[in-house]
Amino acid sequence: MNEAVVLTPERILEATEDVLRRFGLAKATVVDVARALDVSHGSVYRHFPSKASLRDAVAKRWLDRANEPLCKLAASDGPAPERLEKWLRTAFTIKQKKVCDDPEMFATYLALAQGAREVVEAYKDKQVDLIAKILSDGVAQGVFEVDDVKATARAVFDATVRYHHPAHAEEWAKPECPSRIDALIALLLRGVRVCKH
Amino acid sequence: MNEAVVLTPERILEATEDVLRRFGLAKATVVDVARALDVSHGSVYRHFPSKASLRDAVAKRWLDRANEPLCKLAASDGPAPERLEKWLRTAFTIKQKKVCDDPEMFATYLALAQGAREVVEAYKDKQVDLIAKILSDGVAQGVFEVDDVKATARAVFDATVRYHHPAHAEEWAKPECPSRIDALIALLLRGVRVCKH
DNA sequence: TGTCTGACAGATATTGAAATCTGTCAGCGG
DNA sequence: CCGCTGACAGATTTCAATATCTGTCAGACA
Numbered sequence: 001m002n003e004a005v006v007l008t009p010e011r012i013l014e015a016t017e018d019v020l021r022r023f024g025l026a027k028a029t030v031v032d033v034a035r036a037l038d039v040s041h042g043s044v045y046r047h048f049p050s051k052a053s054l055r056d057a058v059a060k061r062w063l064d065r066a067n068e069p070l071c072k073l074a075a076s077d078g079p080a081p082e083r084l085e086k087w088l089r090t091a092f093t094i095k096q097k098k099v100c101d102d103p104e105m106f107a108t109y110l111a112l113a114q115g116a117r118e119v120v121e122a123y124k125d126k127q128v129d130l131i132a133k134i135l136s137d138g139v140a141q142g143v144f145e146v147d148d149v150k151a152t153a154r155a156v157f158d159a160t161v162r163y164h165h166p167a168h169a170e171e172w173a174k175p176e177c178p179s180r181i182d183a184l185i186a187l188l189l190r191g192v193r194v195c196k197h
Numbered sequence: 198m199n200e201a202v203v204l205t206p207e208r209i210l211e212a213t214e215d216v217l218r219r220f221g222l223a224k225a226t227v228v229d230v231a232r233a234l235d236v237s238h239g240s241v242y243r244h245f246p247s248k249a250s251l252r253d254a255v256a257k258r259w260l261d262r263a264n265e266p267l268c269k270l271a272a273s274d275g276p277a278p279e280r281l282e283k284w285l286r287t288a289f290t291i292k293q294k295k296v297c298d299d300p301e302m303f304a305t306y307l308a309l310a311q312g313a314r315e316v317v318e319a320y321k322d323k324q325v326d327l328i329a330k331i332l333s334d335g336v337a338q339g340v341f342e343v344d345d346v347k348a349t350a351r352a353v354f355d356a357t358v359r360y361h362h363p364a365h366a367e368e369w370a371k372p373e374c375p376s377r378i379d380a381l382i383a384l385l386l387r388g389v390r391v392c393k394h
Numbered sequence: 395t396g397t398c399t400g401a402c403a404g405a406t407a408t409t410g411a412a413a414t415c416t417g418t419c420a421g422c423g424g
Numbered sequence: 425c426c427g428c429t430g431a432c433a434g435a436t437t438t439c440a441a442t443a444t445c446t447g448t449c450a451g452a453c454a
Contacts, residue, residue: 183345187385242418243428
């Protein structure tokens, strides 16, 4: 019973990512994945009930990996305003880097996410929770003044959509982008900070 | 020399909108437009050098019409905060209404705009100028406190992208949308207002 | 007994030949 | 003379025949 030969969901996901990387979403088939694992395609259906569920699982892996640094940032301590700014800039940078490094693969994952609405929705909710965590820390520190933490976290998330939603990815490379990000972050921080007298 | 029979760019644009409405962007051809006007398609090329330029002109008409109420709002007078809020809500409502009333036509115009980048860019710049107008009025009234009016106007525009960029149109119908808009507008207004003591 | 195979039906994608469209231009007709 | 026509070349789209893929399942194999 060689472990390397046992067919696990994990191995299938790995192979699926490989196949996606090589062929792209449009051309990748379950048969390709099975071939990469040297099994029949019927075997893949023992572990994932459909091609859609396989794609969803790949999307979830991808989003979870991307989210990891942000979870850490939200859980850390320190002054909330700096932490919020850092969190937002990190969120933007992660996405931006993915586009720059491998635009083709980014496009593949983007298309993948389009079909995995539930997974994406859960991921977004998690992001909002992370922002809310920082906001409530800031309120506790007396540096933020916020009516409704949850609603404001959602508003911050919505307000920054342009720099983390893939629909706007083409614009991220523009030269005026960094200064526009600076202006946006400054505006949002002013919106949550307590008034200085 | 019957005026109704003279072929003008205006008449061609009107006919093109009709054809788009009837067939959709994918199926609408220059031949269809010519047929609607009862002329040969060669004649259309006397007035527009290419199909692309015809589409651009239609897109421009559409955007200009949509922009009209917003220009008026920005040019009006009154307290800047109320005016900014009204402007944003109007901008959202205009787009939302277009989607609700005729989703098919909205999709057509959306696809149209994708190919008319320059026209769209000019339209966006105009929007930012309108926001900047209201912001600088607010500064003059002593109710807004803004470092760089132009940059902040851009930031307000960017922050509200989720509710005026057609890429997010599917989300506009969701029931939680209005309260999220309220939270976002409140956040942005807090970000530009002078501190209350 | 439980995992995997391979053949199968229905759904989906590919392909290339035929039809249509875009953009041009010489010339018609008022 | 001037705006319009209609035929044309090359590009693009359509359509239907063909090939491939998804998802199932009865049975092999260990």
